[in-house]
Amino acid sequence: MSTTDDVQDRIEEVSNATGSGPHLVTLAVPPEQPIDAALERIEEEHARTEYIDADETSERVTEALERVRRIVSDYEETPENGLVVYAGIVDAETIDYVFDDLPSPVAGERYERSNEFETEPLDVTTDESTYGLLVVEHGKAILGRFSDGDVEQIESLRSDDTEDNPTSGELGDREQTHREFFERVAERAMVEFLGEAADEQRRSNANPGQSDIDPVDGLFVGGSSVTASEFLDGDYLDHRLRNRIVTDAFAVGDASRDGLEQLADKARDHLEDARREDVREHLDEFLGELETGDEAVSGREAVEEALEYEGVATTLASGTLSAEELRDYERRTVAQGGEFVVVPNDIDGGDELRDGLGALLRFPID
Incomplete structure (x- = not known):
């Protein structure tokens, strides 16, 4: 098992x-x-690299991949929290770094090839929540989900009654058509975002071969x-x-892939604003208690004490701390039922965290 200092040093080298x-x-x-x-x-x-015309880059990529292949082949199964491997030629020397004892799970599969190693898989601050996306208009809708920035279109x-001119026909008939379509969209959302349907036959038709769907954390x-x-009203x-709806409806283009991407962009902005506001509230409470309380x-x-x-x-930990330090303090805080908050470098008051650390306490510690 690697020591904390050893892991920290390797992350910095990567x-x-x-x-x-x-x-x-x-x-x-x-x-x-x-x-x-x-x-x-x-x-x-x-195999793909071997088809590339022989040049210095392809030869170096092949060498890096062979090093990764040898490393991965040594494992009989994936480590408990996943595996991250780096390999390549730096300063004329083939190097590698292996992280197989991470304190938190690797968020997702990743393969990258660049002039730098991608350290994001080692980052503990990634939001692992999954959010449902629903763009709805009269006669059309699109459903999707996103997690850690990736947008997936579901359906x-x-x-069935959409006409070339949606305003034609009797008003009562149009309103009835809209209501029936909204009901269909809502049922489909229940299938995709709650894993349930009105009956098992509909569920079977809606999700062939899929019996379990994890609920989304927000919609x-x-x-x-x-x-x-x-639709919401x-x-x-x-x-x-309805209880998972994060905020009011956003105005986006239409019920298409582009509309889904627009909604995801607005959702990310909203979540980032909410996250910063949450950090701001925690930091204000910390500063107030630091000045007037114990x-x-x-x-x-x-904090260690x-x-x-x-x-x-x-x-509260500053974003200037290393990824390994953040993981360590998050693990120890959560293990005792506490909350862990990363304070971005550009938030006013963050410099009050001496050594990049501060804590709100359950009780005074003499």
Whole structure:
């Protein structure tokens, strides 16, 4: 087992390594991925590289992939929290770094080839939540989800009664058509975002061969401002999905892939604003308690002592700390039921965290 200092040093070395071309290889294997699948991916990349005209770059890529393949082949199964391997030629020497004892799970599969190693798989601050996306307009809708920035389109829906001119026909008939389509969209959202349907036959038809769908952590709805609001105000969604709606409907182009991407962009901005506001509130509470009370401490030594006494309610850590330090303090804080907050470098008041650390306490520690 690597020591904390050793892991920290290796992360810093990975961050500083630079190649003379795009031949440094990063492989991230999440814990749920079989090690054989990761090895197969490397074999495919190796075979693909052999078809490239022989030049210095392809030769260096091949050498890096062979080093990664040898490393991965030594594992009979994927480590508990996944595996991250780096290999390539730096300063005329083939180097590698292996992280197989990470304190938190690798977020997802990743293969990168660049003149720098990709250190994001080692970052503990990634949001692992999954959010549902629903863009709805009269007669058309599209469903998707995103997690850690990746947008997945699930399905597009279209009303069977959609006409070339949606305003034609009797008003009552049009309204009935809209209501029926909204009900269909809501049922589909329940299938995709809650893993349930009105009956097993519909579930079977909607999701062939898929029996389990994890609920989303939140739901973002978009469309034209009028239509999306009409859908939400009409109370079509299951109450459990309504409780997961993160904010008011966003205005986006239409129910297409572009509209889904627009909604995801607005959702990311909203989540980032909310995250910074949450950090701001924690930091303000910390600064107020630090000035007037005795249930806040600042500095590495004081935070370490509070963690030893299991008296930490919230640890605040500066984003300037290394990824390994952040992981370590997050693990120890969460283990005692506390909350861990990373304070961005550009937030006013963050410099009050001596040594980049502070804590709100459950009780005073003498």
